[in-house]
Amino acid sequence: MKLRPVLLVVLLLSGFYYVTTHSSSTGRLFPWLHPASDADTGSNTTSVSGPGGSFQLTEASAAPAFDTEEQQNIAVYKKALPSVVNITSTEVAFDFFYGSVPQQGQGSGFILTKEGLILTNNHVIGNAERLEVMLSDKHKYKARRLAADNNHDLALIKIDAPNLTPVTLSNSRDLVVGQRVYAIGNPFGLNGTMTRGIISAIRSIRGPQGNPIEDAIQTDAAVNPGNSGGPLLNSRGEVIGITTMIASNGADQSSGIGFAIPIDTARAMLDDYAKYGYIRRPTLDIVTLPIGPDIAEQIGLPADYGILIERLLPGGAAEKAGLHGGTQRAYQGNIPVMLGGDLIVAMDGQEITSPQDLSAAMNSHRAGDTVTITIFRGRKRMDVKVTLGDARNQQQASSAQST
Incomplete structure (x- = not known):
């Protein structure tokens, strides 16, 4: 009777020994004890030998599927x-x-x-x-x-070339921060480079030439010199913006902050070209002087911000609307200026504190649109309706500081 427990223990140990030494090698009874083979991992083991010795390499048996x-x-x-x-x-x-x-x-x-x-x-x-x-x-x-x-x-x-493939244009009205975007271009001359990121913000900025860019698309997709002019794409491969500049902080390479012009801004330009054969930029046909608190106090203006009309371009939009240019010659440092003209402080209810503000407000209009300009004439505040002109020669308009 006392030998029965001993025999039972011996029997159990013998069975365990048999299972672990015979069945585990085949994995028939306990597949989880079976060591992974090349077939299980989708790999092959190959032997390489030479003067330096021999060794084994594990190679994938097939390219894995993309996620x-x-x-x-x-x-x-x-x-x-x-x-x-x-x-x-x-x-x-x-x-x-x-x-x-x-x-x-x-x-x-x-x-x-x-x-x-x-x-x-x-x-x-x-x-x-x-x-x-x-x-x-x-x-x-x-x-x-x-x-x-x-x-x-x-x-x-x-260009004149056969078999061209045009892009698909989306819109930039409903873009959301966090949305995935792709930039494709030629950074540092490396053709066909794609980077990926998200929309980090949508904000107004100054472009490379100091021009205002309304609703610019900020992204952390890597953008470098050479990317300028390339497309910013959504996850369907549609163009939502034109990659334009980077915030480099002095380093001429990506810092994780790039900007793109929204494609809707470009659509207005394309519409003008299709309809007229050139770009119809709206203009007031004026030469202006920016006004700040110091200048306003010196010349006794009723507001400490805005832009003062120095001169009206003959036959231009402002002259036709009855706005007044300056009549009193003065000097700002060594630069002659004309004082006494109307002081523009708003357009369509939007406050105008600088020429850049006026330019940004004009970006939402086209030549031929009628806008309401709020001015001070002397101490009198008044609204004037102006039909915007057509600035065909941008270089002359820029050199004359007109808006």
Whole structure:
């Protein structure tokens, strides 16, 4: 009787020994005890031998399937890449001995139509005497400038090439912070580079030339020199903005803060070009003097902000509406100015404290629109209806400081 428990223990130990030494090697009874094989992990083991010895390498037996996020990234890239171009602009500068020296710059752009219309930033092409566009298939074509909107830093150029793939334009009205975005361009001349991020904010900023950009799209997608003019895309590969600038803080590379012009801003430019063959920028046809508290106090103005009308351009919108320019010559430092004109303080109820404010307010209008300008004439505050003019020559308007 006393031997029975001993025999039972011996029997159990023998059974355990048999199971662990025989069945576990096949994994038939306890598959979780079976060591993972190459077939289980989707890999193969290969032996490599040579003068330095021999060793084994574990290699994947097949390429793994892409996950959902990777599939989306790849789909966006494949859809948009054929429409993104590299733009090389060549200007002629002069050295110390007045010899001509070609200077080149690079940027990006994207194809709008099968006929070869390309949208980019105006600062990408600048005053270039020669433009060259390289497609994603490495074919190069000469380009010609069609139109520019300096206030919005946008430009249209055209190439003559077959089998072009235009982008799909979305809108920028309903963009949300946190939304995923993609930037494709040619940073540092590296063609066809895609980066990914989110919309970090939507805010008004100053562009590369100091021009106001309303509702600019801020993103943490890596943007570097050469990305300018390229598309900012949503997760469906549709264009929502034009990559324009980076906040570099002195370093000429990505700092995680890039900005894009909203595509809706470009649509207004495209509509003008389609309808008129040029860009119709609205203008008041005036030369102005910014007013701050110090100047306002010195010359006795009724408000310590706004822009003072120094001069009316003959036959322009402001003159036709009955606004008044300056009549008293004075000097601001060594610069002559004209005082005594109307002081603009608002447009359509929106406060105007600087020429930049007025420019930003004008961005929502087109030539021919009628706006309400609030002014002080002397001490009298009044509203004046003005039909905006058409500033066809942006360079002259800029040099004359007109708005």
